[in-house]
Amino acid sequence: MLIAKLAFRNLMGAGIRTWLNVFVLSLAFVMIIWVQGFIQGMNKYAMQATIDYEAGGGQFWHKDYDPYDPLTFEDSHAPLSPALAELISRGAATPILVTSGAIFPEGRIQSVVLRGIDPEQQILQLPSAYLSKEDDDVTPALIGAQMAKQTKLRVGDEVTIRWRDVHGTFDANDVRIVQIMNVSAPSVDVGQIWLPLEGLREMLRTPQEASLVVLAEDVSDVPSGNHTWVHRDLNFLLKEITELVRMKSGSSNILYGLLLFMGLLAIFDTQVLAIWRRRKEIGTFMALGMERVKVIGLFTLEGAMHGFLALVVGAIYGIPVLALTFAKGLPMPAMQADFGIALPQSLYPSYGLRLLVGTTLLVLIAVTIVSFLPASKIARLKPTDALRGKTS
Amino acid sequence: MNNGALITAENLVKQYPIGGRKFTALNDVNLTVQKGEFLGLVGPSGSGKTTLLNIIGALDYPTSGSAIVIGTDTKELSHRESARLRNEHLGFIFQTYNLLPVYTVFENVEFPLLLLGMDTEDRKKAVMGILDRVGLADRAASRPSQLSGGESQRVAVARAMVKKPKVVLADEPTANLDAENSHNVLQMMAKLNEEFQSTFIFATHDEKVIGYLRRKITLNDGRVAEDIETTPQYN
Numbered sequence: 001m002l003i004a005k006l007a008f009r010n011l012m013g014a015g016i017r018t019w020l021n022v023f024v025l026s027l028a029f030v031m032i033i034w035v036q037g038f039i040q041g042m043n044k045y046a047m048q049a050t051i052d053y054e055a056g057g058g059q060f061w062h063k064d065y066d067p068y069d070p071l072t073f074e075d076s077h078a079p080l081s082p083a084l085a086e087l088i089s090r091g092a093a094t095p096i097l098v099t100s101g102a103i104f105p106e107g108r109i110q111s112v113v114l115r116g117i118d119p120e121q122q123i124l125q126l127p128s129a130y131l132s133k134e135d136d137d138v139t140p141a142l143i144g145a146q147m148a149k150q151t152k153l154r155v156g157d158e159v160t161i162r163w164r165d166v167h168g169t170f171d172a173n174d175v176r177i178v179q180i181m182n183v184s185a186p187s188v189d190v191g192q193i194w195l196p197l198e199g200l201r202e203m204l205r206t207p208q209e210a211s212l213v214v215l216a217e218d219v220s221d222v223p224s225g226n227h228t229w230v231h232r233d234l235n236f237l238l239k240e241i242t243e244l245v246r247m248k249s250g251s252s253n254i255l256y257g258l259l260l261f262m263g264l265l266a267i268f269d270t271q272v273l274a275i276w277r278r279r280k281e282i283g284t285f286m287a288l289g290m291e292r293v294k295v296i297g298l299f300t301l302e303g304a305m306h307g308f309l310a311l312v313v314g315a316i317y318g319i320p321v322l323a324l325t326f327a328k329g330l331p332m333p334a335m336q337a338d339f340g341i342a343l344p345q346s347l348y349p350s351y352g353l354r355l356l357v358g359t360t361l362l363v364l365i366a367v368t369i370v371s372f373l374p375a376s377k378i379a380r381l382k383p384t385d386a387l388r389g390k391t392s
Numbered sequence: 393m394n395n396g397a398l399i400t401a402e403n404l405v406k407q408y409p410i411g412g413r414k415f416t417a418l419n420d421v422n423l424t425v426q427k428g429e430f431l432g433l434v435g436p437s438g439s440g441k442t443t444l445l446n447i448i449g450a451l452d453y454p455t456s457g458s459a460i461v462i463g464t465d466t467k468e469l470s471h472r473e474s475a476r477l478r479n480e481h482l483g484f485i486f487q488t489y490n491l492l493p494v495y496t497v498f499e500n501v502e503f504p505l506l507l508l509g510m511d512t513e514d515r516k517k518a519v520m521g522i523l524d525r526v527g528l529a530d531r532a533a534s535r536p537s538q539l540s541g542g543e544s545q546r547v548a549v550a551r552a553m554v555k556k557p558k559v560v561l562a563d564e565p566t567a568n569l570d571a572e573n574s575h576n577v578l579q580m581m582a583k584l585n586e587e588f589q590s591t592f593i594f595a596t597h598d599e600k601v602i603g604y605l606r607r608k609i610t611l612n613d614g615r616v617a618e619d620i621e622t623t624p625q626y627n
Contacts, residue, residue, distance in 0.1 A: 002506055013494020284490040287451060288551075289479020289507050292471050383451040387486065 003294060007301040011309070019313075021270055021306050025263035025367065026314035032256040032359050034322060037349030038330060039252055043245040044350050045184075047238055052125040053185040055237040057217035060084060060093075060229040065211050070100040070113060074164060077209045083223035084213050092219045094121035095210030097200050101163035103193065105151040112193050114163060116200030123216045126188065130179040131196040139199050141175035144189025148180045155180055161193065165205045173203070184344050260363070263310070264370045271303045271374040282378055283386030296375045303371020307364045325349055398558060398591055399425035399448055403457035406443050406614075417443040418454070419614040425593065427558070430585050430624075431607035432594040440614040441595035442563055448593065449482055449561045450474035462558055479507050483552030483590070485562035489544040491536040491551075497523065498532040501550045508555060522550045526580055542573030549577060553584050559591045566598050575626065578604045582624070600626075 011018045051057075064076035077097060080088065087093035097116035102109050117124070119132035131140050141161075143153060153159060155177055162172040175195065183189055201207050213229070215222065225231040275282070285295050329346035406418040418440045425431065433441040446452040447459045450466045451474075459466045462481050466474060478484075483504075491500050498519055505515045523529045526546040536544055545565060552560050562581070566574035582604055585592050594601055602608060603625035610618040 002509075006506070009499065010494055280488075280490060281492060284486075284492065286475065287449070287478060287484045287486075287490075288504050289475050289477075289482075291475040384446050387451070387490070 003297050003301055007298055007305050010298075010302050011305050017270065018306070018309070021263075021266045022309040022313050024266050025306055025310035025363065026318070028256065028259035028263040029310050029314040029359065029363050030318035030321065031259050032362075033318065033351065033355060034325070034349070035252050035256055036249075036355050036359070037322065037325075037351045038347060039245065039249045040352060040355060041348050041350040043241075043249075045344055045347065046241050046245060049183075049185045049344075050187070050238060050241055051217065051234070053183050053188045054124065054214075055234060056094075056123050056214035057219050058215045058222065058234055059232045059237060060213040060215070060225060061232055062211050063228055063230055065098070070111070073099045073113070073211065074166075074168075077204075077206055077211045078228050079208050080210055080213065081223075081226055081229055084229060087215070087219065087223070088213065091122065092216045093213050094118050094123045095197065095213050097197060097204065097206065097209060098211040099163055099200070099204055101161055101193075103151065104160045104162070105153055110151065110191075112161070112191050114161065114200060115192055115194050116197040117194055118197045123214055126183065126194065127179055127181055128194065131194065138174055138176040139195060140178040142179050142181055142194035143177060144181045144183050144192065146186065146189045147192060148177075150190070153177050153180075163203060165203065167205065171203065260366065263363075264366055267303050267306050267367055268370040268374065270306075271299065271371050274299065274302070275374050275377055279381070279386045280389050282381060283383050283388075286383040287387060292379060296372075296378045299375035299378060300368065300372045303375065304364065304368040306371075307367035310363065310367075311360060322349070322351060326351065397424040397460075398427045398429075398462060399423075399593075400460040401444070401448070401457070402460070404444070404447065404454050404459060405456045406440070406447065406452070407455045417614050418447070420457070421611075421614070421616055423609060423616060423619060425559075425591060427591055428585065428589040429607055430582065430592045430605060431609060432596050432602060432605040433609050433611055434597060434602060435611035435617070436597060439611040441597075441611055443614075444611070445561050445563055445593065445595045448559070449484060450477050479504065480555075481558045483555070483557035483560040485545070485548050485552050485560065485565045487564035487567045489536070489541075489548045489568075491539075491544055491547055493536055495536075496532065497528060497534050497536070497539070497547050500536070500547055501554050504551060504555050518554055519550075522554045525553075525584070526550045540573075541569050542576060545569060545573070545577050546580065549581060549584070553588065553590070556588050557590055559593065560585075561593050561595075563595045564598070565594065566596070566601055571600065574598070574600045578626070582626075 062076040062078050064072050066072045066076070080095060084093060088095060095118065099114050101112055101114045103112050117126065117128050117131070119128045121128055127142065130142055138158060148154065157177045158174045159177070160172055160174050162170060164170050175193070181189070201209065222231065282295055286292065326349055329348040331346050332344065401421050401423045404418050404421040405416065407414040407416050421444060433444055435441055443452065447454050447466065448461055450461065450469060453467055461477065464477060469477065492503065495503070501519045501523060502515055505518060510518070520529060520532070523532055526549055528543060528546055528550065531539065531543065536547070539547065566577060569577060578601060581592060584590065594605070596602065605622055606624055608618070608620055608622050609616060
């Protein structure tokens with residue numbers, strides 16, 4: 001208690017020097033939480049959006065299905081297993097048929113992925129119900145906003161699509177864009193055309209077949225896979241996003257690492273200077289009867305208190321800033337689709353307890369360590385030398 | 393060894409390594425100091441005054457021999473024990489005052505009592521009491537930078553005396569003061585010596601200080617050249 005009292009007294013007595021250090025450190029503290037909050041918010045959103053629009057509660061893939069190799073699509077479909085058919089019949093799963101094809105918007109050819117989905121499905125948050133509109137002979141199609149932008153297609157436009165059926169025969173037909181989806185997951189938008197499942201089955205001549213089956217999130221009795229259908233859990237399906245977020249957060253970590261480094265350097269510099277400049281004071285402390293270990297403790301605590309004060313100062317201006325961004329979000333740039341993962345138009349941070357407590361502890365521990373290192377030199381300082389202003 | 397002595401130095405030797413050689417700062421020093429003495433270690437620069445004062449103050453260790461201070465051989469003390477000895481029984485007054493710059497006068501004087509763990513009320517009473525004695529009660533809230541040299545040294549005296557130590561060690565306490573302030577400070581110390589019966593040991597070559605001493609130990613080249621009782625010229 002005495003050491004804390006003296007350390008606080010010394011810090012306050014140092015005036016502007018203390019507050020400059022505290023401000024730099026608080027900046028690092030607030031920035032870490034701010035940036036990490038957004039990264040966590042982005043991570044959370046990307047995960048949830050992928051679950052909502054694409055992954056569901058897990059999937060079963062045809063054994064040859066490889067979403068990264070469109071050439072495999074023509075062979076990666078099969079009739080559903082009885083277990084999967086049972087899940088689908090009670091609304092706990094929905095089949096999707098996938099094939100590659102091409103469209104000809106404005107006379108250009110563009111490769112696309114054709115996806116057949118049940119218009120009645122409730123598992124993915126895609127507006128598949130629009131696909132049940134069959135006013136005439138033209139097949140309805142859904143595309144995402146990014147796809148619409150790339151192809152310059154609008155609602156009501158008709159576009160020719162070409163595909164190969166199960167026998168390898170090319171065929172073509174017109175489809176009508178019945179809705180442009182605003183989905184934030186690029187993987188269900190860019191280069192994708194959604195068609196009614198039965199329509200695509202007819203086009204491919206693959207009745208009752210699917211390429212993958214998406215499970216609802218609350219399915220507890222997930223059947224085991226077989227030689228045709230392979231179960232892919234959420235960890236597998238979200239692995240790419242997790243890796244991408246980790247990679248992107250790595251570059252942000254460098255930024256806040258630098259900020260923290262600057263803050264810590266200021267404390268370290270202050271401590272090293274303090275030991276040098278305050279040798280006589282250290283000698284006086286010892287002459288007056290302060291134990292050497294307490295002098296070290298005092299100087300370490302003085303440094304560490306910068307951390308405490310930085311938390312307080314950071315909280316004063318940081319809480320309003322964090323609260324504002326939490327309420328208003330951060331508008332994302334127009335090229336958000338290029339980011340590679342699902343991003344909303346406004347990104348909202350996520351400040352978890354782990355982030356707040358973890359960052360607080362990180363700052364406090366780091367500051368204490370950089371404060372202790374110079375202070376530990378006091379252990380080798382002779383009181384007589386210190387009183388004369390010399391270093392031993 | 394003189395039984396009942398407050399301080400006893402026996403065959404005290406202190407050597408410092410300088411380059412590849414050893415410099416002998418104290419060479420076979422023997423002396424005893426009784427309670428309540430007002431004595432000075434006198435001699436030219438390099439005669440060993442400060443070294444002897446530091447060993448008596450448990451700030452330094454002898455190379456050989458012993459320094460028994462208030463019944464304790466300082467050579468046997470750990471860092472912690474010597475800190476406790478200084479905290480409980482010794483007061484220090486330095487040539488450059490060594491006031492803690494960010495503390496107020498009150499806080500500077502209060503510091504030794506904080507280390508002693510005295511409670512707040514007693515601390516306040518003791519600090520204001522001694523500040524009153526040195527005539528600085530009205531400067532309690534001032535910082536050292538706002539004080540004159542004489543005032544600073546009076547604060548240093550108050551800090552040394554506030555815990556009523558058995559021994560006060562003063563190293564050239566008037567070296568930075570003018571004649572008037574020197575006499576003021578010395579008169580104050582002489583008075584406190586009488587009242588508290590604390591033993592004062594000066595390291596000095598200032599004639600003004602010597603004029604107040606009742607015993608003068610002259611050191612020359614690390615040896616006691618003379619140890620005499622004197623009659624103070626000033627009162």
